[in-house]
Amino acid sequence: MVRKLELIDPPFNSTVLDLIIKIDYLRKRELVGSTHPSLFFQLKHLFHILESIGSARIEGNHTTIAEYIDNEVYNNSTNKESIQEIRNNEKAISFIEEVIDSTPINRAFVAELHKIVVKDLEREGSHNPGEYRNHNLEITGSTHSPPDATIVNDLMIELFDFINNIDSEKYDLIKISLAHHRFVWIHPFDNGNGRTVRLLTYAMMIKMGFKVNQGRIINPTAVFCSDRNKYYNALQEADSGSESGLLNWIEYVLSGLSIEIEKVDNLLDYNYVENKIFIPAVKRAEEREVLTKDEAKVLLVAIKNQEFKTSMLNKVYKNKDSVKLSRLVRKLRDRKLLIPVEENSRVYVFSFISNELMRFVMQMLDEEGFLPLKDEI
Numbered sequence: 563m564v565r566k567l568e569l570i571d572p573p574f575n576s577t578v579l580d581l582i583i584k585i586d587y588l589r590k591r592e593l594v595g596s597t598h599p600s601l602f603f604q605l606k607h608l609f610h611i612l613e614s615i616g617s618a619r620i621e622g623n624h625t626t627i628a629e630y631i632d633n634e635v636y637n638n639s640t641n642k643e644s645i646q647e648i649r650n651n652e653k654a655i656s657f658i659e660e661v662i663d664s665t666p667i668n669r670a671f672v673a674e675l676h677k678i679v680v681k682d683l684e685r686e687g688s689h690n691p692g693e694y695r696n697h698n699l700e701i702t703g704s705t706h707s708p709p710d711a712t713i714v715n716d717l718m719i720e721l722f723d724f725i726n727n728i729d730s731e732k733y734d735l736i737k738i739s740l741a742h743h744r745f746v747w748i749h750p751f752d753n754g755n756g757r758t759v760r761l762l763t764y765a766m767m768i769k770m771g772f773k774v775n776q777g778r779i780i781n782p783t784a785v786f787c788s789d790r791n792k793y794y795n796a797l798q799e800a801d802s803g804s805e806s807g808l809l810n811w812i813e814y815v816l817s818g819l820s821i822e823i824e825k826v827d828n829l830l831d832y833n834y835v836e837n838k839i840f841i842p843a844v845k846r847a848e849e850r851e852v853l854t855k856d857e858a859k860v861l862l863v864a865i866k867n868q869e870f871k872t873s874m875l876n877k878v879y880k881n882k883d884s885v886k887l888s889r890l891v892r893k894l895r896d897r898k899l900l901i902p903v904e905e906n907s908r909v910y911v912f913s914f915i916s917n918e919l920m921r922f923v924m925q926m927l928d929e930e931g932f933l934p935l936k937d938e939i
Contacts, residue, residue: 564709564713564717567721567724567740567744568724569733569736570740570805570809577813577817578736578812581816581817581820582736582816585735585816586731586732586734588820588827589770589771590771594830595831595832596830596832597830597831597832597868598832598911600901600903601835601912602830607915608914610655610656611652612627612784612933612934612935613783614648614651614652615627615648616783616784616787616934616935617760617786617787618644618647618648618651618757619790620793623647626937626938628921630648631920631921631939633645634916635916635917635920643683643684643685646682646683650680650682650683651757651761654678654757654761657675657678658765658768659768667725667766668726669722671765675765676688676691676751676754676758677691679761680754686753686754687754688752688753689752690752693751694714694751695749695750696711697711697752699752704794705798706797706798708747709747714748717744717750718750721748724740724741724744725737735770735812736812737770738766738770739812739815740811740812741762741763741766742759742760742815743800743808745758745759746759747801760786763782764780764782764783767782768780780822780826782818784818785814785815785818785819786818788934788935792814796810796811797811825932836865838926838930840912840914840923840926841862841865843914843919843922843923843925844858844862844865844922845858846925846926847919847922850922852918852919852922857890857893857894859878860875860891860894861894861900863875863878864900864912868911869910870909870910870911870912871908871910872888872891895910897917897918898913898915898917899912899913900913
C-alpha cells in the first residue's frame with residue numbers, strides 16, 4: 563500500500579524541531595562578510611565541483627578529487643565518461659541557479675535536470691532522458707522495490723503538488739527532506755535518480771530562501787556523500803513509511819545541513835580565508851616549486867589586499883625595475899593566477915580556479931574540515 567505523502571509535525575521536544583529553528587535562523591540571517599565577491603564565488607565554484615564529485619561518488623564513480631583537478635588543469639583524464647558525469651552535474655547546478663527564480667519545480671524542470679545529468683553517458687546514462695521509466699526495476703544493494711511503473715506518473719504528480727503547495731514556512735525544511743526521500747522511493751527514471759534528487763534538493767533550498775546569488779554557499783551533497791552507508795540506511799528506515807522512520811530521516815538530513823551551512827558561512831570572514839586557506843596554499847605551492855619565490859611574493863600581496871595593482875609591489879620590491887615587475891604580473895595573469903576584477907581592468911584578484919593552485923586550495927580546505935570526500939589531493 564502506498565503511504566500518502568503529507569507533512570509531519572515533529573514533537574515539541576524533538577531534535578528535529580530544534581534543528582528547524584536553528585537552520586531557519588541561518589536562512590534568514592543577513593550575509594555580510596569581508597571576503598571579496600570574486601574570491602567568495604571562486605570558493606563557491608569549488609564547492610560545486612565537490613558536490614558534483616560527491617554526488618557521482620555515491621553512484622559508484624571512483625574519480626578522485628586529484629584526478630578531477632588533473633583533468634581540469636592539465637587535461638590528463640584517462641576515463642572520459644567518469645569526468646563527463648561530474649561535468650554534467652556541474653552544468654545542472656548552473657542551470658538551477660540560472661532559472662530557479664522564474665521556474666516552478668514541476669515535471670518539465672525535473673525532466674530537464676535529468677537530461678543534463680545523463681547526457682552523453684553510457685554506463686550512467688538513460689535510455690529515455692527526461693522520461694519516466696516504463697518498466698519495473700530493482701535498486702542494487704537495497705531491499706526497497708520501487709512502485710510499479712504504471713503508477714509512477716500519478717506518484718510524481720502527488721510529489722509536485724506536495725512541493726508546490728503553499729504551507730507555513732515552518733514546514734519548509736520538513737518538506738525538503740520528505741520530498742528527497744519520496745523521489746528516491748518512487749525512482750521515476752530508469753537511471754540517474756540519485757543524482758537528480760540531490761539536485762532537486764539543492765533547487766528546493768534555493769527556492770525556499772537560501773539565496774546563493776546573494777553570497778550563500780550551500781553544499782547539501784556533503785550531507786549525503788560523507789557517509790554513503792549512513793545515507794542509504796537512513797533512506798531505508800524511511801522506506802517503512804512509519805512516522806518514526808520518517809522523523810529519523812528528517813533529523814539525518816537537517817543535522818547534516820546545519821553543520822554544512824555553519825561551516826561554509828565561515829568563508830565570508832576574509833581574515834579566516836586569508837590566513838587559513840589562501841596564504842598556506844600559496845606557501846605550500848612555493849615549497850613544491852609550483853611557484854617561484856617572486857611569484858609567491860606577488861600572490862601574497864594580492865591576497866593581503868584582495869584587489870591588487872602592480873604599483874603595490876613598489877613597497878615590496880623597492881629596487882626592482884618596474885618593467886620586470888610588470889612582466890612578472892603579466893606572467894601570473896597569463897597563467898590565470900591573477901584575474902581582472904572586470905574586463906580590461908588593471909586591478910586584479912587572486913585566482914585558483916582551473917590552474918596550478920586549485921589543488922593546494924583544496925588541500926587547505928580539506929585540512930580545515932570543509933571536504934566531505936576523504937581523498938589524497
